[in-house]
Amino acid sequence: MLTDGTYRLGPSTARLLIKTGRAGLGRRAGHDLTIEATRWSGEAVVVVGDPDRSSVSATVEAGSLEGGEGTGRLKALTDADRAEIKRTLGDKALLHTAEHPTITFRSTRVTGTPQSFEITGDLTIKGRTHPATVHGKGNGDGLLRGWATVTQSTWGIKPYTAFLGALRLADEVQMEFEVARLEPADAPP
Template sequence: MSISAGNHTFGPESGRLLVNTTRTGLGAKAGHDLTIEVTRWRGDATVDTADPAGSSVTVEADADSLEVRQGTGGVKPLTSSDHAEIEKTIREKILHVRKHPTIMFRSTRVEGTAESFRVEGDLTIVGVTQPVAVQCSVSEGRVRGSATIVQTRWGIRPYSALLGALKLSDEVEVQFDVGLVPKQ
């Protein structure tokens, strides 16, 4: 089943938007690789199946809606208070959500086929806009894709602890799996 041409919406009701982090440094064994879900977001897509270059997409996410879903690795499992502390750190020290409440992506170019395509666009995080490329595919009526985000390109210093011995990698992976809902 493919995606139909026209205008569509998508969001948490039709899919998931995840951020995956990995750890590095001498103390990496003490930390966790995290799966973080964006819980409040919405997207709009214009799909031109005859000419993918005529397609476009925008996604707006609430920077205050990131929730830790899973922590793998580490010396001990993450507790609910660990989840709360990580989420607070993300909101206050990494994304500065009071000053920058929204994360925004706007496509500038779409190329490929209706089944496999690349979306280039501008991603704004913490008030800084940088280009990013998203690899996408369509199967079973769903759009799936991912992009690698290098935090320092947006002026974000990757989280570190234990006097820098434990650090999150500069690269995080953003993944999505959504169903497009035709606009009424």
């Protein structure tokens, strides 16, 4: 059950995923990818009776994004595929992690209940900040899930293309989180 408090977030208590889709004439040749952030941290301040006093922040190491799963093709992702995805996400084309090592989210407003909530905030990717809205649900046992749809080009990210543009990732990606348990911020790590 979600109670008032300040909670620490990170890979030990939650998963942070990005899910891509395919577009273009060659979309059957590629994979829909699930990419996971492996190094990130955050904090949630929860005031159940007054959600407007609640807040959420998170910082993701952009270089920690790794392609874990690929669906939509008969052939599974290989280790070489995963290594290429990591290279592509980093400096080669998309996130330019050397210049922009972190992705951040800072809430500006929280509304709803622990069972159904919305978090509006500022998402910064590649040094560009734009508003983003996260939709979430809680199950009463402390499990929280949420999602936001992000249009890559808004943040200056050119969706990945191959085969002269016949295969490309869709501009919209789904960012998802799943919090398995909340850890009080004052508890030892």
